[in-house]
Amino acid sequence: MRPSRLLFALLPTIFTGVAGAGWEFVQNGTSGVLALEAIIVSPTLAIFFDFAGTGDPLTINGHPAWGAIWNLETNQATALDVFSDTFCASGGLLSNGTMVSVGGNFIPGSSSAGNGLMGVRIFEPCASADGAGCTLFDNPDLVHLSETRWYPSSLRIFDGSLMIVGGIHELTLFYNTDPVNSFEFFPSKDGAVPRPSPFLERTVPSNLFPRVFALPDGKVFMVANNQSIIYDIEAKTETILPDIPNGVRVTNPMDGSATLLPLSPPLYVPEVLVCGGSNSSDQIPPANLSTQDPASDQCSRITLTPAGIKKGWEVERMLEGRMMPEMILLPNGQVLIINGGQTGYGAMSVVGDQVGNSNADHAALTPSLYDSSAPLGHRISNKGLPTNTIARMYHSSVSLTPSGNLLLAGSNPNPNVNTTVKFPTEFRVQYLNPPYMFLERPTMAGVPTQIAFDSKFTVSVSIPRRVAAVSKIQVALMDLGFSSHAFHSSSRLVWLESTLSRDRKSLEITSPPNNRVYPPGPGYIFLTVGDTTSVGAHVMVGNGDSPPVADQGRRI
Numbered sequence: 001m002r003p004s005r006l007l008f009a010l011l012p013t014i015f016t017g018v019a020g021a022g023w024e025f026v027q028n029g030t031s032g033v034l035a036l037e038a039i040i041v042s043p044t045l046a047i048f049f050d051f052a053g054t055g056d057p058l059t060i061n062g063h064p065a066w067g068a069i070w071n072l073e074t075n076q077a078t079a080l081d082v083f084s085d086t087f088c089a090s091g092g093l094l095s096n097g098t099m100v101s102v103g104g105n106f107i108p109g110s111s112s113a114g115n116g117l118m119g120v121r122i123f124e125p126c127a128s129a130d131g132a133g134c135t136l137f138d139n140p141d142l143v144h145l146s147e148t149r150w151y152p153s154s155l156r157i158f159d160g161s162l163m164i165v166g167g168i169h170e171l172t173l174f175y176n177t178d179p180v181n182s183f184e185f186f187p188s189k190d191g192a193v194p195r196p197s198p199f200l201e202r203t204v205p206s207n208l209f210p211r212v213f214a215l216p217d218g219k220v221f222m223v224a225n226n227q228s229i230i231y232d233i234e235a236k237t238e239t240i241l242p243d244i245p246n247g248v249r250v251t252n253p254m255d256g257s258a259t260l261l262p263l264s265p266p267l268y269v270p271e272v273l274v275c276g277g278s279n280s281s282d283q284i285p286p287a288n289l290s291t292q293d294p295a296s297d298q299c300s301r302i303t304l305t306p307a308g309i310k311k312g313w314e315v316e317r318m319l320e321g322r323m324m325p326e327m328i329l330l331p332n333g334q335v336l337i338i339n340g341g342q343t344g345y346g347a348m349s350v351v352g353d354q355v356g357n358s359n360a361d362h363a364a365l366t367p368s369l370y371d372s373s374a375p376l377g378h379r380i381s382n383k384g385l386p387t388n389t390i391a392r393m394y395h396s397s398v399s400l401t402p403s404g405n406l407l408l409a410g411s412n413p414n415p416n417v418n419t420t421v422k423f424p425t426e427f428r429v430q431y432l433n434p435p436y437m438f439l440e441r442p443t444m445a446g447v448p449t450q451i452a453f454d455s456k457f458t459v460s461v462s463i464p465r466r467v468a469a470v471s472k473i474q475v476a477l478m479d480l481g482f483s484s485h486a487f488h489s490s491s492r493l494v495w496l497e498s499t500l501s502r503d504r505k506s507l508e509i510t511s512p513p514n515n516r517v518y519p520p521g522p523g524y525i526f527l528t529v530g531d532t533t534s535v536g537a538h539v540m541v542g543n544g545d546s547p548p549v550a551d552q553g554r555r556i
């Protein structure tokens with residue numbers, strides 16, 4: 001055990017919450033570094049990244065750490081040796097299972113970190129359950145982006161590479177005043193020359209962390225500010241789609257969030273849901289905005305077919321306005337809308353009526369569930385959902401875990417560790433447990449570790465007696481995504497066709513038809529029977545090769 005970890009293990013932890021029958025928040029452990037970004041990298045491990053200058057309590061090599069491996073089994077953080085500053089970076093998993101963190105920052109004198117503005121940090125698949133021996137490769141002299149990018153988004157695409165979208169060249173306090181209006185890839189394409197984007201040009205100055213999704217035909221849907229497009233990676237063309245209605249802006253610093261809704265066979269018709277943000281003008285100087293300005297309660301949904309695009313966005317209302325919510329796909333196909341503030345904006349230390357250093361106020365403490373199959377106006381509810389006691393504001397993160405509950409960490413609308421403000425630096429880690437965490441759950445055995453596209457495989461299942469008579473069986477293949485700035489990049493749920501044997505003991509499952517429906521790479525398969533969901537089985541989908549990989553499976 002490293003000294004830093006020993007010290008850290010001695011910090012007091014407070015446990016709250018009692019196991020019950022319904023949803024509940026449980027606090028367990030502290031993250032050691034502020035969990036501004038989070039990604040699940042194996043069935044037992046998550047990685048957190050922070051700003052190198054925060055002054056986090058976990059240390060490494062004699063200085064504060066800004067990266068940590070979080071052990072989902074022991075609820076302990078171990079410092080990760082990171083060279084460059086990961087402040088407001090993005091990332092994802094590649095087709096070979098490697099985690100890549102991209103972009104970042106550099107504030108000379110604020111820390112011992114190297115320049116992370118072009119950062120590419122590589123964490124190879126970690127086979128040890130506790131992360132022992134797994135390290136991060138971070139050497140900008142050897143591997144780096146083509147542009148300096150702070151606040152970029154990243155997305156795994158059909159060839160297993162990461163597409164890196166937008167960002168800002170350098171540190172500014174609020175709007176994107178020095179935009180990187182281009183896309184690039186890791187590993188690089190086009191001789192490492194970034195592709196200019198008219199869409200990004202049009203959407204300044206509120207277009208940071210564009211919300212981007214890989215569509216089942218390989219194209220990419222993007223929303224930034226109040227505009228949306230489909231980008232064709234192969235033809236290099238942008239097709240303009242309708243604006244988000246009512247002037248609602250949904251990207252940083254006016255952070256709403258967005259998710260691709262679950263994709264269903266046989267056609268995998270893509271639908272996108274965008275919620276929260278702000279309808280304030282993006283021409284108002286930041287000091288003239290207020291932490292008390294109401295956030296938008298609007299959700300907008302579009303079906304990405306010619307008819308759906310013609311029909312445009314369908315609008316409904318959340319139960320409250322939300323700035324910087326996160327939207328998390330659940331294994332039963334519902335979307336959890338969680339965290340953020342009911343008023344104000346993203347970023348920090350700049351708008352009027354600051355609350356400490358926070359640009360936002362009135363934490364949204366009760367999550368809601370969005371049921372995409374319910375009729376319009378009846379999709380959003382917080383019935384049965386608990387109210388958190390910990391505000392998760394700017395610089396917080398959340399992820400579905402392989403166990404099927406939600407990992408919540410971070411929140412720091414402050415430049416450093418600050419414990420005296422209303423929204424302090426938050427190191428307490430929580431889980432939000434769905435009711436099935438306390439029920440007997442379905443189990444799967446014999447799930448192959450690697451599955452080819454357009455193939456069938458059979459697993460043994462055990463279905464609890466409670467739901468023995470339930471006929472609805474749902475099998476979800478999920479990418480758990482990368483959480484940064486209220487956006488969960490690469491997050492995805494593809495429904496898999498399945499047939500339960502007559503004795504209800506084995507399940508024949510059909511994998512996604514091709515690498516465009518599910519970009520090749522790691523995933524988790526969850527089985528839901530009625531109201532109970534299994535633990536997720538970790539799988540490699542596709543051939544597991546390093547990107548770029550060739551098309552696999554059957555075109556639909």
Ligand SMILES: *[C@@H]1O[C@H](CO)[C@@H](O)[C@H](O)[C@H]1NC(C)=O
Binds near residue numbers: 026028075
């Ligand atoms: C916290 O996590 C540890 C390690 O998994 C576990 O032993 C303990 O029971 C947990 N505490 C609570 C309150 O859930």
Ligand SMILES: *[C@@H]1O[C@H](CO)[C@@H](O)[C@H](O)[C@H]1NC(C)=O
Binds near residue numbers: 243245282
């Ligand atoms: C989107 O924002 C632009 C610029 O602020 C504005 O001109 C346009 O009307 C907005 N679109 C909608 C549908 O509100």
Ligand SMILES: *[C@@H]1O[C@H](CO)[C@@H](O)[C@H](O)[C@H]1NC(C)=O
Binds near residue numbers: 283
């Ligand atoms: C911003 O506030 C300043 C000072 O109150 C005022 O002079 C200015 O007109 C305001 N600008 C806008 C665009 O509202």
Ligand SMILES: *[C@@H]1O[C@H](CO)[C@@H](O)[C@H](O)[C@H]1NC(C)=O
Binds near residue numbers: 246295298
């Ligand atoms: C802007 O959003 C606020 C909060 O949702 C709402 O009260 C207001 O009516 C909206 N204004 C317009 C012009 O849509």
Ligand SMILES: *[C@@H]1O[C@H](CO)[C@@H](O)[C@H](O)[C@H]1NC(C)=O
Binds near residue numbers: 414417420421
């Ligand atoms: C915390 O933030 C408040 C508000 O900006 C500031 O007055 C205080 O000095 C900060 N404390 C630390 C330790 O930075």
Ligand SMILES: *[C@@H]1O[C@H](CO)[C@@H](O)[C@H](O)[C@H]1NC(C)=O
Binds near residue numbers: 094097
């Ligand atoms: C995965 O691919 C990336 C990009 O080429 C490479 O850096 C990394 O080492 C590869 N990992 C494995 C396990 O092959």
